[in-house]
Amino acid sequence: MSPASGSEGPPVSSLSAAEHVWRVFGHVRLENLAAGLAGGVVSTLVLHPLDLVKIRFAVSDGLQLRPKYNGMMHCIRSVWRQEGVRGLYQGVTPNVWGAGASWGLYFLFYNAIKAYTKEGRQTELSATEHLVSAAEAGILTLTITNPIWVTKTRLVLQYSSDPTSKQYKGMFDALIKIYRHEGVAGLYRGYVPGLFGTSHGALQFMAYEELKRDYNKYKKMAPDEKLNPLEYITLAALSKIFAVATTYPYQVVRARLQDQHNKYRGVMDVIARTWRNEGAPGFYKGIIPNVIRVTPACCITFVVYENMSRFLLGPSK
Template sequence: MSASSEKWQWENATAGAVAGFATVAAMHPLDVVRTRFQVNDGRVSNIPTYKNTANAIFTIARSEGLRGLYAGFSPAVLGSTVSWGLYFFFYDRAKQRYSRNRAEKLSPGHHLASAAEAGALVCLCTNPIWLVKTRLQLQNPLHQTRPYSGFYDALRTIMREEGWIALYRGIVPGLFLQVSHGAIQFTAYEELRKVLIDLKSGKNTEKSGSSDTPLNSFDYAALGASSKIVAMLLSYPFQVIRARLQQRPCNEGVPRYMDSLHVVKDTARFEGLRGFYRGITPNLLKNVPAASITFIVYENVLNLLKSARRKH
């Protein structure tokens, strides 16, 4: 691999990491609300219930303060920054591999395969971080003998009480989620991006005879939001399954759900299809603008890094 290719990949990773951090910092309270809605199956009394997203934010702020709204913020920042950095890195490597010795542009199938590969690798690397984040967001001191004091305490406690394998609870729906969600989102993003560039190229060529059509931040925002909505609606049930699997066991050490099939059967039996979409409203409120922020930051940081590289 050439030195210029390696630089390009690390530029993608850096842009992705910065984008991930910006996204989490702006949207974390909605992530807390979403997680609490996801695990509330209506059959466990120690989980708080909320009427809607606004009521949840107000109730958490009143009873737990800012700390409650930003529960699990450290692993969320770490996980999102690492995930986006690795995702763009693996995604770009896969695209380069598929495009090797090919004169034509990559097909939608190649974009799909690249995104699926990147999603699977990221999931294997980051599942322990997301498990800790979920547990910190769900903590209720009134119903737990000793809440985790933070990220590292949670890791140590889980390893001591449940073993290292517990860090990979939810890995199966997590893999399905990462592969399907990322693949759908990035394929939709790339294809919509092509359409938008073609449309703008036609307009610019008609007006000035120039085919130079850089997209602006508004374009990136629209592309990010549109691709995110498509991916979210199709893959959201995997998020619910993963969140329910990652709950902390009760005081006797018994998990609420034993495996993914247990979650699917109980959710379908007691809640129906609606149960697989619990928390979808705060998830939309969080992730649609978050996707816009992510791709605005990613594309602009990437352009900045490319400009700096050309100057040197």
């Protein structure tokens, strides 16, 4: 997180790590946190059932205790028939907490790092600078929120066909039990592939920023000019599909590491066993429900964020 040369204040080389961090946090705007949180919560509440389907397909490695699904709609119908709406929203609490916190913190850190990088400059950030800013924001966000994602995965993978696996009563019960039986390491299962997953957010935000800037340039508008909802939706969808297609396998690896029904020795063990038993398609299990879920989720999040942040921060955000 280094500001451009020529920025105001002491030279970069004379600043300690703590001073760098302090200057970044000087650009923090809580309005970005609120706008990102709102977008994440709204999209999660609308689309959680598709997230449940995606995770169940991602871990479908042939274990007998798992229900067998012939496709996305068969999975949704089966869960509905056996458990009703409650079943389709299994794990929604940590998902709402996680998505709200993740989007809120991501936009908070991303905009602060962008503002810090742009200190004293009149030019726009480059694609590489957008990529690095988004990656740094992703690492900070993941470090704070990983325990929430572990509990979500554990709750989503409690199958009605295996009553003995219903060991967690809810999000906080899961957090306590995971910590008690597995320690801090249990709460950070999947963290390493999650770090690789920050490339997903980085690629998405880089693509979104570049598409938005090029579109505004094409329309002969200012770089930060407000767009209409359909334009935001189109740009968000294109950037999300690009990021998903590029980085999806890490999500399969992370979900399998976090799954309570199978034991792996680490990331390389997951990769080796998945490749040996299922080949390349194994790394893309669940990608169709994932694309169907994350594309509208991303569109909802960005439309809510862009409009709410514009409302909270004014036109000069």
